[in-house]
Structure formats: C-alpha cells, structure tokens
C-alpha cells in the first residue's frame with residue numbers, strides 16, 4: 020500500500036495551512052483504504068485526530084500505523100455501517116476515547132456493477148443499506164451523541180450520479196438519496212451550528228478500482244478518454260474538497276455538493292451500453308399538430 024500524496028520523507032503534502040484542525044476529532048468511515056485513508060492522512064497532517072471506521076480491522080490498524088509515523092493520532096473501530104447497534108456503539112466509543120467529535124466524513128460505500136434486471140432484492144438492499152442507510156445512521160448518531168450540542172460539520176461522499184449511473188442503478192439511487200438527505204440535514208441541523216455538505220467524486224484512481232473485475236477495468240479505461248480534463252482524478256483531489264468543506268473556509272456553505280469529476284457530467288454520452296437497434300415508435304400526438312395545440316392554449320402568435 021503506497022502512502023497517499025507524500026513527500027520523499029513520507030509526510031502528507033497539503034495546500035491547507037498547518038494546524039488548521041488542531042485539537043479536532045474527525046470520524047472517517049471507510050478510513051482503511053482509498054479516499055478515506057487519504058483523507059485521514061490529510062486531516063492528521065493538519066492537526067486533527069481521526070477515528071477510523073470500517074469492517075476490516077486489519078486495514079484500519081495499518082492506516083493507524085502509517086499515521087503514527089508522523090505523530091498522527093487515530094482510533095480504530097470495526098463496524099458495519101449498516102448495523103444500527105454497531106454504529107451507535109462505535110460513535111459512543113469514539114466519544115469515550117477522544118472526548119469529543121467535531122466532524123464526520125461519511126465515506127464508506129461501494130457496490131457491484133450489474134444491469135438493473137440482474138439485481139436481486141437482496142443485492143439492491145445490500146447496496147442501498149451501504150450507501151444510504153449506513154450514511155444516515157452515522158450522521159444521525161454523530162449528531163445526536165455530539166454535534167447537536169457543539170456544532171460541527173458533516174461531509175457525505177456520493178458519486179457522479181447526474182443523468183443516471185448505468186450498471187450501478189442501486190448505487191445511483193442510494194447516492195441520489197444521500198444528496199437529498201444532505202440538503203434536508205443542512206436545514207434541520209443548521210440551528211445547532213452543524214453544516215452538512217456532499218462531495219461527488221467522478222472516476223478516481225483509488226483502491227476502489229481494484230475491487231472490479233477485468234471487464235469493468237476495461238470499461239473504466241475506456242471512460243477515461245471521455246473525461247474533459249483527460250484523466251482520472253486522484254484520492255488527494257477528493258480529500259482536498261472534503262477538507263475544504265470541513266474547514267472554516269466553508270463556514271457559510273451548507274447543503275451543497277462539490278463535484279470532483281473533471282467535468283464528466285458536462286460531457287455526457289459516455290456510456291457504451293446497449294442501444295436499441297430498431298426504431299421505437301412514439302405513440303403520443305404527432306408533432307405536426309403542435310402549432311394548433313399552442314394556439315388553442317393561448318399562444319399570442321395566432
């Protein structure tokens with residue numbers, strides 16, 4: 020596992036100022052790999068302590084070890100974010116160990132690629148609970164156990180869902196729900212001094228890519244050519260957006276979503292999936308009747 024965004028000495032490099040998060044405690048779900056691991060490195064570099072949450076404790080411990088090399092403080096909490104009791108207990112454990120919580124990076128997530136008609140009810144549930152219910156449970160518990168009293172900031176990691184997410188319909192639906200939850204929570208929790216925002220990564224060359232089979236890897240290689248900025252994003256480019264939203268620089272930003280995607284949603288038609296080979300007739304009224312219809316409904320060009 021290579022160290023993310025480091026100098027030759029292995030210390031994380033960041034554009035933010037030293038000490039920006041001094042004394043703060045930030046919970047990072049999915050902190051054992053990829054974007055979560057990178058975010059944990061950047062936050063520790065800026066003075067925060069982090070609480071790493073994920074299912075596989077050995078990966079969390081490995082990241083804790085990396086952070087410790089440069090004096091970073093981390094706690095490790097094995098937890099499936101879909102398990103309500105485990106989430107409740109993990110958030111309580113973070114408070115017990117660190118004494119406070121200032122922020123949450125709701126980053127844990129993932130899915131399997133499959134066309135809609137091949138997704139079982141159980142498969143749908145597994146992905147929706149991972150990418151929507153789990154994020155809700157984490158946010159609710161961090162808010163209820165701490166942030167309602169002290170204020171703070173939550174950043175929800177979603178995905179490039181604009182225009183749909185072919186082969187990932189379950190995940191796209193869940194992430195769209197997470198975006199809407201972000202907007203609602205930003206309103207409901209504003210009075211408590213809690214800001215809630217989202218970051219939507221596009222195609223980011225992270226450990227997440229390694230979870231896909233060769234066919235999907237080939238699809239991702241094809242998609243790279245469709246990115247207006249001409250490349251995949253990096254984990255560090257996502258963590259920078261997360262850190263910005265957590266920081267005082269974003270003090271008046273809540274209910275927003277920062278896209279980190281090289282402008283892909285501005286350059287659609289990227290999906291190479293099946294397209295109908297026959298002409299599909301349109302059964303509505305013929306377009307030729309439109310002018311008449313417009314006049315009947317009061318257009319002033321009659």
Ligand SMILES: CCCCCCC/C=C/C(=O)SCCNC(=O)CCNC(=O)[C@H](O)C(C)(C)COP(=O)(O)OP(=O)(O)OC[C@H]1O[C@@H](n2cnc3c(N)ncnc32)[C@H](O)[C@@H]1OP(=O)(O)O
Pocket residue numbers: 128129130131132133137138139140141142143145146149178184185186187221222226227228230238
């Ligand atoms: C068009 C290209 C777009 C590219 C976009 C790329 C951008 C996105 C990148 C990332 O998100 S990177 C992060 C990637 N990391 C992961 O995805 C890892 C996390 N994933 C998981 O943990 C699993 O996929 C999971 C399903 C979300 C959770 O696994 P869990 O262990 O809870 O599930 P199971 O008990 O094994 O299965 C439950 C249910 O789901 C069905 N299922 C699982 N895998 C598949 C599959 N590959 N295909 C079809 N169905 C699958 C499984 O069969 C079970 O259903 P039933 O059989 O019981 O009906």
Ligand SMILES: NC(=O)C1=CN([C@@H]2O[C@H](COP(=O)(O)OP(=O)(O)OC[C@H]3O[C@@H](n4cnc5c(N)ncnc54)[C@H](OP(=O)(O)O)[C@@H]3O)[C@@H](O)[C@H]2O)C=CC1
Pocket residue numbers: 048049050051052053054055072073074075076078098099100101126127128129130149153176177178179219220221222223224225226227228230
């Ligand atoms: N890389 C990309 O291109 C994109 C990534 N994303 C999203 O960004 C986030 C980070 O992805 P990335 O770092 O790339 O991928 P990774 O697969 O490396 O990270 C996902 C992390 O989430 C954890 N996780 C997954 N399910 C659960 C669960 N049920 N409970 C607790 N932890 C869980 C995993 O740890 P463990 O398995 O040990 O629990 C892992 O550390 C994910 O939500 C991903 O879907 C979105 C768009 C694009």
